[in-house]
Amino acid sequence: xxxxxxxWRMAVEGIGKASxxxxxxxxxxxxxxxxxxxxxxxxxxxxxxxxxxPNEEMEVELDAAYMDGDTLDIGAVGAIKDFANPISIARxxxxxxxxxxxxxxxxxxxxxxxxxERKNMLSDRAKIxxxxxxxxVQEQEIKPYSGHDTVGMVCLDTHGKMxxxxxxxxxxxxxxxxxxxSPVSGSGFYVDSMVGGATATGLGEDVMKGCVSYEIVxxxxxxxxxxxxxxxxxxxxxxxxxxxxxxxxxMSLVAMNNxxxxxxxxxxxxxxxxxxxxxxxxxxxxxxxxxxxxxxxxASQEWLDNYMKxxxxxxxxx
Numbered sequence: 001x002x003x004x005x006x007x008w009r010m011a012v013e014g015i016g017k018a019s020x021x022x023x024x025x026x027x028x029x030x031x032x033x034x035x036x037x038x039x040x041x042x043x044x045x046x047x048x049x050x051x052x053x054p055n056e057e058m059e060v061e062l063d064a065a066y067m068d069g070d071t072l073d074i075g076a077v078g079a080i081k082d083f084a085n086p087i088s089i090a091r092x093x094x095x096x097x098x099x100x101x102x103x104x105x106x107x108x109x110x111x112x113x114x115x116x117e118r119k120n121m122l123s124d125r126a127k128i129x130x131x132x133x134x135x136x137v138q139e140q141e142i143k144p145y146s147g148h149d150t151v152g153m154v155c156l157d158t159h160g161k162m163x164x165x166x167x168x169x170x171x172x173x174x175x176x177x178x179x180x181x182s183p184v185s186g187s188g189f190y191v192d193s194m195v196g197g198a199t200a201t202g203l204g205e206d207v208m209k210g211c212v213s214y215e216i217v218x219x220x221x222x223x224x225x226x227x228x229x230x231x232x233x234x235x236x237x238x239x240x241x242x243x244x245x246x247x248x249x250x251m252s253l254v255a256m257n258n259x260x261x262x263x264x265x266x267x268x269x270x271x272x273x274x275x276x277x278x279x280x281x282x283x284x285x286x287x288x289x290x291x292x293x294x295x296x297x298x299a300s301q302e303w304l305d306n307y308m309k310x311x312x313x314x315x316x317x318x
Contacts, residue, residue, distance in 0.1 A: 234251055
């Protein structure tokens with residue numbers, strides 16, 4: 001029995017590689033790091049790793065986290081610049097007894113000392129996206145922050161070990177030094193091998209208000225199926241935010257328990273996710289809400305083709 005689930009279509013190639021490792025009785029930590037790195041290294045995904053969208057000063061600042069569900073060890077980095085794979089740095093930090101969450105210059109010094117690859121993470125495509133957005137904001141009523149998709153994963157291996165991991169470039173044109181929910185334990189991710197794990201994508205400022213990933217794991221610990229736990233946690237917190245603040249930001253959660261059962265819930269239209277298990281090859285689903293429930297449909301080939309066509313299309317500076 002093994003499984004891996006991830007936010008967004010962009011994760012499917014990564015979980016495909018992870019699946020081969022898990023089939024061969026590989027470690028959940030190695031599998032999830034491999035899967036996240038695959039997303040970080042693909043330049044056409046503009047919200048994670050190389051090619052990620054920059055902050056308002058046109059710098060790419062990355063956040064990432066890793067958690068071991070056996071030991072509950074956590075490693076995280078925030079607002080790190082000029083290093084290729086923040087997920088690997090986060091995993092390395094999880095092995096430290098203290099200093100597990102490093103940000104900015106401190107994270108960069110640690111990464112350099114540990115021999116991680118330095119790389120200018122600002123791609124030419126990201127520069128064009130940035131310059132176009134500056135013009136759009138000046139000329140139209142367009143929010144600078146649109147475009148913020150975290151890749152988050154939960155993984156179970158054949159030995160019963162579970163891991164969770166996240167990686168993101170955060171909000172497009174965010175303030176320098178801004179860190180969202182993705183590297184924050186309990187908000188962007190949480191996993192316990194005795195129960196299961198969950199991870200989030202969406203507007204970090206709102207996800208952090210509810211510790212939603214931890215809440216899903218807590219509900220699973222009480223006996224809830226991952227799907228029921230995701231729906232309850234997301235729906236209740238969405239309602240809470242709307243009641244108290246008048247609105248709720250984007251929020252999508254994926255979860256898997258220690259039996260390999262999974263669940264997904266969202267408060268937006270058009271959320272995609274990828275999953276693979278011992279009984280199911282890597283597949284992309286689209287989720288929509290029907291009568292208060294989240295219904296998952298297999299993405300059509302037309303949708304998948306259009307997804308990649310849109311993201312790899314040549315860019316023209318406006």
